[in-house]
Amino acid sequence: MDFMDFWGQVAFRLGEQQILMGRLITVTTALVILAVLTFFLRRKWLERFFEHEVNSEKGRRRIRRLTTVCLALIAVLIVTLGLPADFALSNAQDSLFSRLKLSTIFEALLIYYIARLVDEGLSDLLTRRYQQRREQQIQEGGLYQIQAGGSKVSVSHIVQPIVYLIALTFIIQQLQLDFPISVPWSTEGTSLNTILSAALILLFTRLLLWVLTEIILYPYYKQKEINVGSQYAINRLLTYFILVIAILATLQYVGINLTVLLGGAAALLVGIGLGLQQTFNDLICGIILLFERTVELGDIVDMNGLVGTVKKIGIRTSLVETRDNVSVIVPNSKLVADNVINWSHFDSKARFNVTVGVAYGSDTALVKEILMEVATSHPKIVRRPQPIVRFVNFGDSSLDFEILFWSRSLIEIEDVRSDLRFEIDRRFRESKITIPFPQRDVWIKKEDLPPSDA
DSSP states (O other): OOHHHHHTSEEEEETTEEEEHHHHHHHHHHHHHHHHHHHHIIIIIHHHHHHHHOOOHHHHHHHHHHHHHHHHHHHHHHHHHHTTOOOBSOOOTTOTGGGOBHHHHHHHHHHHHHHHHHHHHHHHHHHHHHHHHHHHHHHHTOTTGGGTTSOOOOTHHHHHHHHHHHHHHHHHHHTTOOOEEOOTTOSSOEEHHHHHHHHHHHHHHHHHHHHIIIIIHHHHHHHHTOOHHHHHHHHHHHHHHHHHHHHHHHHHHTTOOHHHHHHHHHHHHHHHHHHOHHHHHHHHHHHHHHHHOSSOTTOEEEETTEEEEEEEEOSSEEEEEETTSOEEEEEHHHHHHSOOEETTSSOSOEEEEEEEEEOTTOOHHHHHHHHHHHHHHOTTSOSSSOOEEEEEEEOSSSEEEEEEEEESOOTTHHHHHHHHHHHHHHHHHHTTOOOOOOOOOOOOOOOOOOOOOO
């Protein structure tokens, strides 16, 4: 018996199907190779991956379990497709199940579990790498340092929907469930996969924005030493620009005629604009702020006595956190049209003052020496420029002095002033210098009374 006769010999029968020796040997060889790969995958490659990327034992167990299920499904598919055991689920004509075979179900399950495995491994990997890099950035004073205590972007929330939507698209194709859908905006209709693909475009846009702002642009910011406010403005403008393009592309992809849509929107916006003039004013002012950067993220601003740190510049409103840790939502038009004092626009330090009065007859040279020592010894007052002590005026009840000093503690400046006043009072008591209270000398003039008739 030659090799070809042996290869075509019937090994056994499975119902009405004949299992040839060649198919049996091929399936057996494929299963042996899969078993060897499984051994190396579980004992070698996964363990190396766990050592560098996965810390928790719970996560390791999930990845091992999902890997085992995927390998088992691959083995089942090898047997099903290698041997003539791939039968239809139903014999009824024109039935959905008649078009589905056993291998189709296993392929759909394999796609699902591969998606779960990719989600488990990739999300954990990206999240850990991202968090490590963010911690390094915060220690170095890098990207978005002032937002370090705020909400962080979860990478898994970006990756998970993409992975599962891709898996769902493949499953629908394998199960032949991509049926047409009639929609009001298109005469030709659309399909289920078209809608899923449109959602994928938006999700990939979100992932692209994350990669651009968090991965690609960071080395450029670090190299050019761009401040946090400029980083935020660049990232927001990029986000708005790319999102608008992605939304327009998605609408065009699902069959919406943009010409008709924009024409109708123009007529609609005329009516809406009349009633929402202030809202559109705030929207335009938000774009102006991002372009001009007169007020940036992290700036200390004073708006009619409201002093706070700019924590967020949105498209319509901005968020200012006051000294009392109260978040105030400010329309962008207030930051553009009103008079706003920006303490930290060009420099991180600003000049402040503390006034004090001493009694007449005090040693003014000693007063100046004490005030200078108090100012220069405070840790939150900068050494350059040096503090200045001025003899301001001869007051009604005191000799008035003023300390001018520079500090970078803009939000905590009232605490700095309070510390200076405490120290001035203590040093004056030690030196017997009096801080007088207001005094008035009252003179009563006695006029001559007219002589009495008595």
